[in-house]
Every structure is written in structure tokens, then in C-alpha cells.
Amino acid sequence: MIHRDPPRDAARDLYRRSGGRKPGGPTPPRGEEAGTVKAITSLANPVVKELRGLHLKKERAESGLFLAEGLKLVTDALEEGWPIRTLVHAGRVKDQPLVRRAVDTAKARGALVLETSDEVLTKICRRDNPQMVVAAFAQKIGRLADLMRPEGVWVALEGIKDPGNLGTIVRTVDSVGAKGVILLGDCTDPFALEAVRATMGSLFHVPLFAASLEEFVAWKAKTGIRCWGTHLKGAVDYRTVDWPETCVLMMGNEQSGLPEAHVAACDGIVKIPMAGRADSLNLAVATAVTLYEIRRARLAL
Structure with missing residues (x-):
């Protein structure tokens, strides 16, 4: 089966919904304050729902965001200056130096930082052994x-x-x-x-x-x-x-x-x-x- 090029507008879709929009930075989640640290325990929290949605192509396309799982990926993205919207970490790792550095960087860039439980991270990551740090970043193409x-x-x-x-x-x-x-x-x-x-x-x-x-x-x-x-x-x-x-x-x-x-x-x-x-x-x-x-x-x- 040969996959033909889509119409030109479709070929530019990735560009338009990412770096092509040249955003000043990701918009904080509705009802939340940027640059703050909040503790959440509810699986029904709207931010948890938004982050879970980033597993779906439709949600990524509409939001222009994507999910990075794990301290290494999150740290790499922050060091390269990728615009961050939300960072979530498990409460039990909050005192680790690299986690603290990621949290401080995210806060300084106006992101919402959430401290939560392993149970909530399992919900966000949709896996039984979730990473202890995840974040939503803006797409860049x-x-x-x-x-x-x-x-x-x-x-x-x-x-x-x-x-x-x-x-x-x-x-x-x-x-x-x-x-x-x-x-x-x-x-x-x-x-x-x-x-x-x-x-x-x-x-x-x-x-x-x-x-x-x-x-x-x-x-x-x-x-x-x-x-x-x-x-x-x-x-x-x-x-x-x-x-x-x-x-x-x-x-x-x-x-x-x-x-x-x-x-x-x-x-x-x-x-x-x-x-x-x-x-x-x-x-x-x-x-x-x-x-x-x-x-x-x-x-x-």
C-alpha cells in the first residue's frame, strides 16, 4: 500500500499546532495558578484528566502539548528550553536534588507544579509502574x-x-x-x-x-x-x-x-x-x- 501525500494544509498540520504558532509559552490549566506547587490526591482532578488525554492523538493535536515521562526526559527538555505547562512528581521523591531542580526550573518558567501520589501518577501514565516525574511540554516542529x-x-x-x-x-x-x-x-x-x-x-x-x-x-x-x-x-x-x-x-x-x-x-x-x-x-x-x-x-x- 502506498501512502500518498495529504493535501498541503494537512502536511502543515504538525507545524501549525506546534512551533508554527510561536506561542509565548503554554497556557496554565484552567482554574490553576502558574508558577505554584499544589498537592493533589484526587483521581478526578481536571489536570489529571488533561494530562491523561495527552495519550490521545486528538488531544495532542488540539492542545499542542505532549507528555514526557521520567526525570531524564523532563530534565533534558527543561535544559533545552522547551516550554513547559505542567510538571507532576510523586511526593516521596520531592527531596531528591534533581527533582528539586526540575521543580524550581518549572516554577520559574510559570508552569504549574503538582505533588501527588503514586496512584495518581499511575492514572496519568496509564501503567502499573509509573515514572515518578512527568510533564506536559509544548510541541515544536x-x-x-x-x-x-x-x-x-x-x-x-x-x-x-x-x-x-x-x-x-x-x-x-x-x-x-x-x-x-x-x-x-x-x-x-x-x-x-x-x-x-x-x-x-x-x-x-x-x-x-x-x-x-x-x-x-x-x-x-x-x-x-x-x-x-x-x-x-x-x-x-x-x-x-x-x-x-x-x-x-x-x-x-x-x-x-x-x-x-x-x-x-x-x-x-x-x-x-x-x-x-x-x-x-x-x-x-x-x-x-x-x-x-x-x-x-x-x-x-
Whole structure:
């Protein structure tokens, strides 16, 4: 099945509901005061309901927020300056130095801070062993047309559907020193909880952009950046390419790879050799293998 690009307005939806709105900062939850610490014990608290709602794509789309679970993710987001709306922590960890630092930072930025029980956190996280710190942050996705002087290696993903794959690719982009990820067409939500978890914090360091294929082609023409795609029908071994310092690696979705229209937008098509009986690699694995080859000459221990 080939996933075609949605109409241009749909392709920009991620941009419009995140960084494209350029908010001054998240609005505090209704009926609550920003920059304060409140204790809550009720599972029916409206803030608990709002945070639980962020597990749903519809609620994330309407609010422009997403949920980060765990002290590491929350700390990474705060250190990178992501706008925070609400921070929730278990009362039994409030005296831990890193938790206190996160609480103080959130308060200083006008967020609502809630101290609560493990039971309430279980409700928010929808899991039996919840993280002791969770927070709601504003989504940030850029408009590709605003990236007029791209440098380094970029990854363009066409119609990726698995949030775990997307999160792993974002983490790999960060690890290899590439510059960012471009989401083409109807991709999975990068702010879905599974995707956020899979990034292991790299979401907060790796810029994301959204575009339709038409917008990508126009951007490529204006910037002069070169693009290579991977395809099972490719005739060029990815290890034989003289990869430039600045380029785009385009990867197709998990089911059908790159559609012909996207292949046509590439300057070259490469293939990863397969020696065994498997006919393909997992998308995140194939992306990692190719990225490390592209960056090999510029990586050192």
C-alpha cells in the first residue's frame, strides 16, 4: 500500500499546532495558578484528566502539548528550553536534588507544579509502574521553507507509521551528529508517547520539520541540497557513494518503501546489500546503517 501525500494544509498540520504558532509559552490549566506547587490526591482532578488525554492523538493535536515521562526526559527538555505547562512528581521523591531542580526550573518558567501520589501518577501514565516525574511540554516542529541554509546531514522520512521506529531514528540522528529530521506526508505523530520514549531525550536536541513532497522539492531546488534515497531496486551500493558533508537521506515507510514520486525527487538511489534470506531491514536499522556510512569519515572516538 502506498501512502500518498495529504493535501498541503494537512502536511502543515504538525507545524501549525506546534512551533508554527510561536506561542509565548503554554497556557496554565484552567482554574490553576502558574508558577505554584499544589498537592493533589484526587483521581478526578481536571489536570489529571488533561494530562491523561495527552495519550490521545486528538488531544495532542488540539492542545499542542505532549507528555514526557521520567526525570531524564523532563530534565533534558527543561535544559533545552522547551516550554513547559505542567510538571507532576510523586511526593516521596520531592527531596531528591534533581527533582528539586526540575521543580524550581518549572516554577520559574510559570508552569504549574503538582505533588501527588503514586496512584495518581499511575492514572496519568496509564501503567502499573509509573515514572515518578512527568510533564506536559509544548510541541515544536518547524516549517521546512524557513530552513534556507541547511548544513550537515538530514533525514527525510516518507509516511513513517511506527512511533517506535520514528523515535529510534531521531535518537540515531542525534548519535551520529546529523542535523535533523524532515517528516514528509502522513507520518506518525512524533509526540506520541511511544515515539518520545524511543528518542531517549534526543527529541529535545534534534530539530523536526514537516512538509509535503511538493514543499520538499521546492525547498531542495531553492537550497541546492542533494538527496539520496534507499530502495530495494537501487543498483548502487551505499558504501560506494562519495557522500557530501551536506545532504539529505530519504527513507520510505515500513510497508512499501519510497513511492516513485519520491524516488524521482532524489538525486541518487542506493541499496544496502543483503546476504541472507531476509529481503529487507527494519526501517530504523536501515536508516542507522546508512547514516553511519554517510558520517563515517567525520566520526572519531
